[in-house]
Amino acid sequence: MKTGKSVLPPTAEPPRKSIFQDRNFVLFLVGQCITTQGLWVQKIAMSWLAWSLTGSPFWTGLIAALNFAPAFILGPVFGVMADRVNLRKTAVTLNLMMAATAFLLMILSMAGQINLFWMVVLAGTNGVLASAMTPVRLSLVPVIVQREFMSRAVAYAAMNFNISRLVGPAVGGVVIATWGTGAAFMINAASYIPMIFVLATVKIHVERAPDAKSKRVLAALVDGANYAIHHPMIRSVLALSCFVALVGTGMVELMPVFAEAVYDRGVTGLGMLASASGVGAVASTFMLSRIKSDPVAFQRVTIIGAFAAGCGMLGLGFAPWYELAVMLVAITGFGLTAVGVGSQTALQLTVDNKLRGRVMSFWSATSFGGIAVGGMMLGAISEAGHIQYTARGSGALILCAAIVGLWRLYRVGTTDAKSATETAK
Template identity: 30%
Template sequence: MTTTGAQAAPAAGAPGGSSAWAPLRHTWFRRLWLAQLASSMGGWMQTVAAQWLMLTLTRAALPVALVQTALSLPVVIFGLPAGALGDVMDRRRLLVTAQAVMLVVAAGLAALTFIGLMSPWLLLAFTFLIGAGGALMAPTWMAIQPGLVAREEIPQATAVNAVNINLSRAVGPAIGGVVVAGAGPAAAFGVNAASFLGVLFTLIRWPHRPEPRVLGAEPFLAAMRTGMNYVRYSPPVQAVLVRVSAFLVFAVALWALLPIVAARQLHLGSAGYGMLLGLIGVGAVIGTAFLTEARDRFGLEAVVRACTVTFGLGTGVVAASRLLWPVVVVLPFVGAAWVGGMSSMSAAAQTSLPSWVRARAMAVYLLVFQGTQALGSVLWGAFAQHYGVALALGIAALGVVLGPLAGVSYQLRLGAHYERDIVDVWPEPIMAPREGHDSGPVLVIREYKVEPPDVEKFEDAMRMVRDSRRRFGAHRWNLYHDAADPTRYVETFTTDNWQEHLRMHGERMTKADQLIEDQALRYVHGEPRTMHFISAE
């Protein structure tokens, strides 16, 4: 299974004093967790083997950095469609398909490497295909986790998943380095192919029941557009995307250039490189153990800033060091800072998302996450090839340390339950029977009566209503006041069709949206009058 730090998102502390490991009591959460652990370890072995094989095929910095790009770029290309698929089709079927694709590709990579037919471009192509399978499944894998445990255990479940990813980061690279040194890259590729079998078998046996959809599945293209609109008008998600980009565009330099540091600056072999990655993983596991307490004590924003600065300082030490011991000392701190920063930012996004759009919104998060890594790896690889690895890492370290300045305007926080809970408070709209009634677009008009002293407050509150409506499906929103009657206001918006409007009524509106609307209605006299019009074209 292809996974990233973005998927390991610990949330708030365990509610009600429940054990942090409580989710593992659930049979299918535990089985999928164990299968993911084995597959993630195989994925790290794959990464170590691919980077080291590329280093033996060509000594240039750019091709080595392109291995990371080949893994990350598929999310940019396929991430959003994959998120839409995860929200509109059977999630188990999608996950099984993705696992089967990655199994076949990984086996082909192992076979071609074993018989000596691998080339730099062919290695990048196979790495890209494995990344494509991971891109197809990643948003859906993140979306199914809350359904595997009790509702009150969701924060612990995300924390336990963080331990999974970081444990595989600690063990997988070290094993991969030993396997590459003892049996060659083909053996590591073969182990990765075998690791997909465990997840595939577990998913096939998982007694998953597709979520009931009274209104049926959303059309694919419409689902993609709705997901993008949700992200566009969601301030908590926007803040996460800005902060992730500001951090990763510099932080990715360390991941892209660490194989070259190991080989040229520290004169290590593949086993030594695996050991360096293992140290990062050990630090990540240790950091996870203290992460919840740190966030409870200091707040999520303070933790992210501290982790960002720590990662930048650690990158600076790696850039300047020509001895092994300073790098060995600093890399566990780098690992702890990485998981602390990235998982906290991911938690801020996940805890703000309702279930109906979770896969799509997290697909956008992953798109930014992996897209920044893909672009950054190319840029830092090209820069290092022309100006040297030490200078590239030094500049990147400075950029990471200065990154928290982005937090001045984009503060991070954990979402509350009312931002995720769906409510059904709007009365069912009445439609007279007519052939072709599901065509569109649909125009919705709401009339409000507002007294002059409350006009300014009402208009301010309706700006929040505007973004709320757009988040769960409205287009072309406007607010008008009557030129002849200053107490009369009219709100208008459209939806694609009648089915889409019904989804707004019963499947998308959250408690947070209701509170926003209630705030505006405080300044309204009487009940608003609502009218629905369907296009006659």
């Protein structure tokens, strides 16, 4: 007897749910979008101000590095903190403090009192706050979205960040050229307000939050380190992302030197180079959003990204024309983002939830610490010689790291295949 109801064939799969049906994630994404626009406007302002005040690649690299250096030392400690604090309250507090530093930068800049001392102090302060915020932010994603959406959540959050990276520097260049650096710092200070509202209202699934309160800080930190060191994929992914950040992303922090000293294009040229890197990053994150939630697939992406970043950086070291440099910076941005987001997603899909804050803090420490150390090291090298020679060396080293990563992945795959064959016998 026919009932008139349609029945799906047994082989039919239910339609794939969209992550954008999740109100929590949409709110988080919108808040992050506004805040990161402000961050990139401030970042371009600080880089340009450092170069304008000193005319030195070393100091330009150092100021950029101070925004990341504390993560290398303090990141793992803040990772333990992220595993045991109230994520909502901590995130709101940290955002308020970062807004306060941006407001102070605005006051000093508008009053004409900004100098190298204040830039060093406030860049370092921002670095400490950012190193505390990173493991908290990364621990928020799993308690906001379902696991089936994890890879897409990370990819879309990264795409959001990199769209800001595309738009923010271009906007920052115009704002600085028209109203000065004080206006850029004011935009960043105001951009924290929507994110604070989102963090206060978004639903947190407390039952999925990590809990490490039963252990002392040092013991909890050692547990996280042992877990990361003895897990082959986590160890490999952390090593590659750290090295690429050291010699690749650290080089990108010296874009003001390329814009002014190599191509004589000023702050608008710097904004265009930074935006080109953002175009490549957006394309990369769009590709990443189409990959299934498989940690091995994302590990492969990090290696592909390292090859792209190495080729782009090597080409930048030889580029005689600004227009060609813009294209090569876009390729480099594509590759660096594939490494950064691919490694982050591989870890998020692999790590034990009880250790998430600590392991993700190791990722932020190696990635951002690599940027910090790399920015200072490459800035010092470029001070002694031509910056394009430094870019050539960076590109060659990244290509070597990509080859090693590919070899290790092939070796692990071969070992797993042999083990499966022996088990079948």
